[in-house]
Amino acid sequence: MIQNDQMSRKDFFHRLGNLTAGAAALSLFPWLESCSAQNEKLSQGEKARLGVIGTGSRGMFHLALLLQDPSARIVALCDDYAPHLEEAAALFPRARKYSDYRQLLDDKEVEGVIICTPLSLHAQMTMDAIHSGKHVFCEKAMAHTTESLDRMYNCWKESDRVLMIGQQRHFDPKYIKAMELVHGGAIGQVVGIRNYWYRNNDWRRPVPSPELERRINWRLYHEYSRGLMTELACHQLANGSWAMNGLQPEGVCGTGSILYWKDGREVFDNVSVVYQYPNGVHMTFDSIISNKHFGMGEQILGTEGTIDLVRGILYYEKSPAKSGIRQLLEKIEQGVLSNAAFAGTSWAIEDASADAGIRFAENVTVNDGASTVGAAGDGSAELMHAFCLSVISGKQPVRIVDEAYWATLLALRGDQASRERKYLTI
């Protein structure tokens, strides 16, 4: 069972690191308004009546979070694979059970649905849910093809329903604080964005019977998934949009192969993709799933510093280190009066000479990327809570679908570029 604290706005903004009344964060990340005091107050005592479609590993991850969220009530569950449905029903015995998602969409008590199904089903299920009048939370990536992505986006745009996508970094306090530092100028001009995700496992789920292989291990087959790009890169590619203040890449090239896990899968087990922005900045994504040494990494590189997003650490190019008095010497030599800027707290034990960086977020949960389901403290609980509040209020969090749209588009174009080994415009 995943352990998570119950969410409240107070906790959330405390974890954001005492940002000034949350105002700075709200201007950069307007979707956080969905956790505003007003929305919390309006929703007090109310519960979003939710149905979950897809109760496999990711669905169960969200259900475990919702079990602890006071704003959620699970009223319906759906899965066409009976063992998964029964596992979820054991957690929520009063929820109605369905094996066809259309039946769940006909359930009048359900206000919002959470879609945790294979990628190829996301777009159609989301559109059907919106047409049934439901608010929708859909796992990332949004869609399996660029065509279905556009249809899904337009369907939502023309509706008055709430849509949120499972890009949990949008609610992870350390990412939010990091982007505040980027836009505050802490690292100077952004000159590169590096993302990587390394694991050493076959990415398979156990299959009780051979005919279930493609249903259970859908991530490994083109018909259902775009592999590493849609399942992993999609999370990290959103960093580019944040760091570049909404600017999106104009092109992408890449390559990939099935190098090690030659077990009948169709998607690559290693990829390298490079995105180019109109201003010349490049963003990379590398993934290998037969070596886990470096785990997961996301870095924003600037002319004056580097932000390690995963660990919540800021490094300066020129270590400001301990030379304040040395600088003072030079000023006095020149006959200039200046402050001696050297005072501060202790250096870490045994680490005074190395640049250990500045940890900019407190109580950082470092996700090494090894889990194939989700990690505690990664923003998922906050994201789920925000969806509950939006279902209750009926208010769409600002800009969040556009962010998710771009993350998915970049993932899909990156996959296409690496399969075709071409430079593609976006």
Place this chain on the structure above:
Amino acid sequence: MEFIYSTRNPDCPLAYARFGGMHTDCELLLAHCAEQEARSWSEAVEEMVRTAGQRYNRFDPESLLSRINREASLKEVPCDEELFLILQLCRAFQKATRGWFDISANPSSRSAGTGSWELDSGKRTVRFSREDMRLDLGGFLKGYVLEQVLKTLPLPSGQALLSLGGSSSYARGHHPLSDNWPVSLPHSYYPLQNACTFQLLDQALSVSGKDRCGNGHIINPKNGNRVEKEEMVTVIGPSPLVCEVLSTALWVCDEAHRSPLLSDFEGYQANSITPLPDGSAIVRKI
């Protein structure tokens, strides 16, 4: 040791020394001091810092303090004169700060609070009452060493600025171009900007907070929890030792207890400083 003697400003010859000690960088600046005098004095300070670091480093298994931490729960451990004096001082500060300063409150010790370690003045021994007790002089030692430097190594003529890792410093006299030493605290997130500036004149300055890598290395002796505030506390006053002890105690202690605690130490001023991600800082007088 890096040593520079500069006469580039003919009105103000300067000596600068920098060396490692007590796991940090130590820096000295002397104005209007003869080269040989400055060099000899800097070497003496370095020796004093190195010796203290070796004797009282709880991470060095050969140090006196490590021996106490290993053996004092099993038997009374004899101390030499200086170490016993240090422990007596720590006990006195524990009482004077109403328990907010406690060298047994540290991440490797699960015991904290009065009575967990006992001193026998007659036999000059220390004994722990619990097996999981460990003593750590981290919030004491730099201030103590600076105090010892001032007392036992009379400063050469002229003005001087001494810093042990930036967290404990002392300014003798004034900046050659001013009537005090302006000393700034760089912003935690933007180290090239200053969060605030103090004017020191024959005064010490101590800064307490999470370490510069953001780790909470200080334990609240009242509840055993690691202190994780973004805030820093600065204390200015005549004694480097009192400044260090007091800044540690004030940083750890509850808001309500701060003013009464500070008022017990006449001649000391304290500030609370909270750096914000937008580059500003909230500075409040305690």
